Amino acid sequence: MIGALDMLLLAALAAIPLSALFATTRSGRWLLVAAYAVQFGLLIMLQPATAAHSALSFQLLGNAVGWQMDALGWYFAVITIGSAGFAAAYAAGEWSEVNGRLGLSLRWLYAGLQINVLAMLLLLASGDFVSLFIGWELTSWAGLILMLLAGGDAIRASLRYIVYAIAGGMTVFAGLVITQAAVGSLQFDALHAAAPSLGTGRLWAIALLFILGFSVKMASMPFHLWQAPAYAYSPAPGSSFLGSISARMGLFGIALVAIKLIGLAQLDRLSLVTDLVDLRGLLTWVAVFTAILPTFVAMRQNDARLLLGWHGVGQGGYMLLGVIIADRLGSAGGLLHVFNHATYQAILLMAVFAVIHRTGTADLNRLGGLVTRMPLTFLAMLIGIIGLAGLPPMNGFVSKWMIYRALIVDGHPLLFVATVISTLGTVLSVYKLLHNTFLGQLRLEHEQIHEAPWSMTVPMLLLCVVVFVTGAAPGLVLQYVAAAQQAIGLEPVRYILGGIESPTGSLDMLWITAILFAGFGIGAVLFYLIGGRSRRVHQLDNYAGGHFLTADVRYQYSDNFYAGLMHRIRPWYRGSFEWTESALVSALGAASTLARGFFEQANPAQWVLVGTTVIMTWVMWYALG
Amino acid sequence: MNWAIGLVMFVGAVGLSVIGIAGMLMSNHLFRMVLALAVAEAGANLLLILAGYRWDAAAPILLPGHSTQAMVDPVPQAMVLTAIVIGVGVQALALSLVIRVRQHYATLDMRVARQRMQDALDQAAGVVPPRSQEGPAGERPLPAPTRTIEAGGPHD
Amino acid sequence: MTDVTLAVVLPLLGAFLLPLTAHRGLHWLGMLLGPALLALAALLLFATWTAFESPYAIALGGFAPPLGITFYVDLLGLLFALAVPLTSLLLWPGGSDEAAIRQQSLTLLLAAALTGMALSGDLFNLYVFYELAAVASYGLAASSATGPAFVAAFRFLLISALGSVVTLLGIALIYFKTGTLNLAHLATLSERLADPQGLAAFAMLLIGFGVKAELFPVNAWVPEVYAATGKRVAALLAGLASKLAVLAVVRILLLVFPHDEARQLLLLLGTLGVLSGELAAWQARDVTRMLAWSSIGQLGVVLVAFSLPGKAGLIAGVTVAMHHLVVKSALFLLADRWGGAVDRLKGAATASPLGAALFVLFALSLLGLPPLPGFWSKYLVLSGLAEAGSGMQHLALGVILLGTVIEGGYLLRIITRLYAAPERDIVPPAHRFPNLFASGLLALLLVAGAILIDPLWQGLNTLAASATDTQVYVQTVLGGKGITR
């Protein structure tokens, strides 16, 4: 009997060959966008409150393998298909035509996107550890397709990615087999049931292995180096899709395995020698550092895509933080942030790629003043950065607010301060992005540039509407977040349309939005109705220090934008992680040379003697001992 | 007494094997390696023969009238026969390879042959050899001994 | 005429007769003879496989088992035996000049020897077949008739011959202590070998047979031989010959040395093999040697798998071994034209899209991307290791996973080059059709394996159940129950 979930998966599967077939014509690509709409519709038809089972289930090597989708998976699936749909629509028109002419394989692009969606759906709909791992690995490898497409720098980034991804996958694999050894089964229920009776050692091993493995995908702190370049150098739809949702699969995994299956009560058993440090405490700090450090790395980037990529890493820290705090407000904030981040990150990446589409560069030192040339794109990016910086009234504020509140209520003031530091860094960083791209001096060669085509601006603006509406009325999303919380065994958040009801400080975004706009209204009244008319000058008509600046001279203040700040904090950029990574690679190279030396002996028969003697010594020693 | 004889025998077998192995590993001359291999095989064969030896027993050949006499184990003898023939085959093949190596690389030194093989493989694969031309300190590549080169031409 | 002995004898006969066709203007016969005999052998084994009910032994020469040589026919042996003619057919060298005929002759000898190793139930007979396989391999290794090939073959011969000496010493030790050579008979006497001397004997056998099995310390020949010789030969040696050597070790381990120490030894060496092979491959800059080192690592995994006790270990080992057979053979076939530096491969996918796609498929399976069979084989090994659960096993688990990560790194290096834009318009050559065809067949096999994984696993379960049961073996051979003639 084919259920709704099967229909969805089948549709996603069927869309892969369709993508390969139709991706080369404009109408075909719009058809593919429609295919995403169909998938989205099928997903909506699933009842998110109760788990939907797939008819597809079988025995594999003594394990029952099946698929089911609960509210958590559904929530992530909505974001996945949504991101993919918007990305597909963004690229459907002129973008694909131009880039297809430049040699990009559109078939691979669209098929890759759809393969990613299918892999993620499989992951999100996993019903046991086997299907979880299948989905996990497929997701990891599917991402590679999109990353490799661009060629050039992307290849090095994706090689780095895949080593990290395999390392993460193998860690999960180890967790899986150890779970099987400890529990005797690979069913989710088995671990859930057995977790309370597991010894601490086993529990540590399982929890740590799964969390570490999933963290690699999340690019949590020690494993964060791969993500920004890997996502940034992908072609526009791939980049915006991957940047929106791909890394969040790790969060899904952690929510599923650590929170739902192992359970908070068991996680709290995991403390180090003294009870001072426990796993969750450790993870919260990992999350906070993931939120802070990449943000400040982002501030130094000169490539707009990399800047956003690093912010993607940093925002992942907020989500992890919220989910690990795991109280009703914090976890809701973390999960809500997944949705919010997906929306504004997609906008930002789309806007950056629209700029690239028109100007051919994402180098922040080679842009500027585009606000008059590409006003809609500017508007989209403005809304996006307000969301990313977490300022009201956009949706990013709501989820961050919930996380802050949870931190204060739960008594983690240091974590709270640290997260706010990250937010401040974000504000600085995104202003640099906006300023260097759209504000300041317009370069002469960009004078003739037009707004991006409607096929690119409309998806961005639609997403802006989403960002604004869910910012003003977060209850629209929170109902699904609450269901997802219930699905992983947490208390659901108490929400209202405008935000959160809480006795110790509630949030009503409807009000805040209203007063903010009222304030703007008053400001506008003051500004426009009182006082004289101002004279509009041309964008290139400028002076500084009383001296005219001619347009052909570059006077844009862009490089080393926060010179004062950097003067203070540059010594703190030690590059320790880069250093550690390259040291590891060097060590691997040295070990490799050693191993080669082993094989390249002058007399290979040497090892027969060595082997025999050593083994026989071992034998005798063994016999005596 | 018997114990001493046994010890001598074992020392002989083990000694032959070890001497052969030593020859194979400490010599760099291809032909001597093959000879050493023969010695080592002899040691192993001796040990195998010893496995079937019985005190005061006759050869395992039935002669009319002596059918009740104790005989040594015939199986190791058969095995040794096999092993010897195998050894002969392997050595013959080894020698033909030695001849070819000498024709190709004009050397009978294992180290030189290996180095040239490695270089040839790297070159065929289009890989620059990983070592610098100067060579690492301590193992500087010495000029190939001219004697072997003179003797090694396939022309005369 | 369904005696499985024929599967050994017919290729031998073919090998003996093949040189005659060189002289008599019988080229057409020469072209046909080898493949026909191999196909016949395969058919025969397949018929035996389908008609198989319970294990039985064949007393060669009609002599009652402990005295004469026996063949033992069970599913494990049959499976590996069946793989031999099939793989040899797939990797058949072809050609009709004198050198080609000699090479074919050697291939037939190799096939016969490997089939014999799969079926033999006698320690010394195993050794003889092993030596036959070894000598044939030396010849094949030198078959490309280049300078490097001769040096590499000589060095291979040196290691292998020294290994044989050690094996012979081991056999002598065993004979000293037990006075018998029949594996079933030895199985009943395994108590006698449960002491340092016995363990030393096992270690010696391991070293000896390990040379072909690419066992850790005695595998230095692998990279240079595979690099110097033809890729079909490399595929044959890496894919097939190594597996049969492993099978011989496993038979001995299961029957004669069912001690924990012996397993531990295997585990240790296997782990070191994974580590050394994968590490060395990391910096390899040409495809062939990369694959060679990778195959050392893979065989380490095979040994680790077989070191696991009980049915689980056998299932895992057989799965990994068979998977590696298929994948590594195919990868070497594809490396035939791509054997050079990795950097030279830029743009190869445009010249040979199918070849590149197949390469990716095999590489992914090797890395264990579910649901390809490579994943399941790795899963069986790892879950076995996790269940067994001592420190050493966990270490092995970690090493295998680490090895996979490294493997991912270097295989992806190749794959990304394949799909990169060609440099200076020099596109690597496309594949020859036979190689592409053979690897295509192997790919179909792989995909079929992915689909049929569960039935295969069920089959392996019954296979392993009988193969791990020493009692069955002993009773079949010595109890006279399952003896034909």
Add this chain to the structure above:
Amino acid sequence: MHWAELLAELTLMPLVAFIVGLFMVLMMRKIGARLQRRIGPPLLQPLYDIVKLFGKHTQTSHGLLHEFGIVMAVGGYVAAETLLPVPGMNGIAEKGGMITLLYLTMIPSLGLALGVGQCANPNGSIGISRALTAMLAYDIPFVIVIAGVAMHFGTTNLVDVVAQQQAGGIETWGATQMPLLALAGLFALQGMLGKQPFEIYVAPAEIATGPMVEMGGKFLGGLFVMQCFQLYTASVLYVTLFLGGGENWVSFLAKSFAVLVLPISVAFLFPRYRTEDVLTMLWKWPVILGLLGLVFVGS
């Protein structure tokens, strides 16, 4: 609460803030004058200044965003004022809270940054870069203070905070309960106001380098209005957090003006720090004080 009442608050509170802010500006200039042995400006001088600026005829606009930036700067503060509880008018403040307020106060900065950015004046951009850096500098101690206060009172609702302080009289004031945090808050306040020694970004002495460089006429007027709001917001927030808020208008205004005396006096006595020294200064002492204060709050 009735919507009409809310509407009244929405319009009245910014108005009050504006007027109070004007007097705060006046006070600031008066104190400065006194310290420099001058008489200082007359009572309505700040208002005159604004009216004059709005009345100017020569004013250059560099584009829509240039204008909108000013609107955002003023509008953001207008919205922020409504979230500050003042005696008798805290209906809207109920809906907000400290965190919201913290973030709302970033909106004017962003608006100013956008407006200046559009001008394409490199000196303006430098000023913005400095302003944002300064924000990063003073917000860190400020956030520590906020965290401490929220922990102490167990709420982030400003109305509740005020209520709790007023319930127990002066002993329950934030300043008496958390003197270290109150001290740290003073530093943050100084930074927030952009006064010496933390006024490098405004750079009034070098008109050419700073956010105001392209602002003339009603643009500058808007910024003057913003300054009134800024003074008001900072002082009222401090009063709310540490000094028990306003029981009635008299004490409320008294406290608000009193709070400002210290920073303004300091401002006229100290020279200016460079940007990097602003960071060093604000990330050192107030942060240490704040963290110590947090420890006491937590224990």
Add this chain to the structure above:
Amino acid sequence: MRNIATLLLLGGLSFLLLVITGGLLFGNPPMLIGQGIQQAAPTEVGAANIVTAVVLGYRGLDTLGELSILFAAATAGGLVLGSTRGRSGRPGGFILRTGVDLLFPLMLVAGLYVVMHGHLTPGGGFQGGVILAAAFFLPLLARPQESLDHTWLSVIEALAGSAFIALGLAALFEGRAFLTPLFDHGVLGALVSSGSLPLLYLAVGLKVGAELASLLVRLSADDEGAS
């Protein structure tokens, strides 16, 4: 340095081997199958030389394998050395040539004798085969410019090997196991006895002789060609 390490390891190996072999019982082997074979061989095989009974009967497959190994070595040698080229070199002196002419028939007879009596006395196909090979190789030493006919050698090689297998297959066709001795055992100790064993040994002798001869010829040819 490397040699010192090798020596140390070798010392260790000899010590270990001596310790291990020191614990073995010398001179009192368990002879589990040896005993059985001694008892059963006269009736089962009927060869007076029990070693031959083992080599061709009980372990006949090993012998086949062994033959194959020789064959493999010869084939591989052929593959390595390639086709023989024309031989050159000065002919041997008078004494060498006369001696060879004198020895050739003697060695031929001796070889054949050893082969034919393999089942009765020490000796057999391998030993005899080697003598035969030497017999055919000697003339080449005396007269290097002549050469053995490779075609014939390979035909003998092939047919002898096939004959061995054919004898084994014959048993299979009769419904018995591969390599089961055929024919009547005859009288123990008689020349024509022990069934098909002498035939097998003849095949072995011819094959070994032909293979060794061709190997020797190849080696000598290429050695001279190279030097």
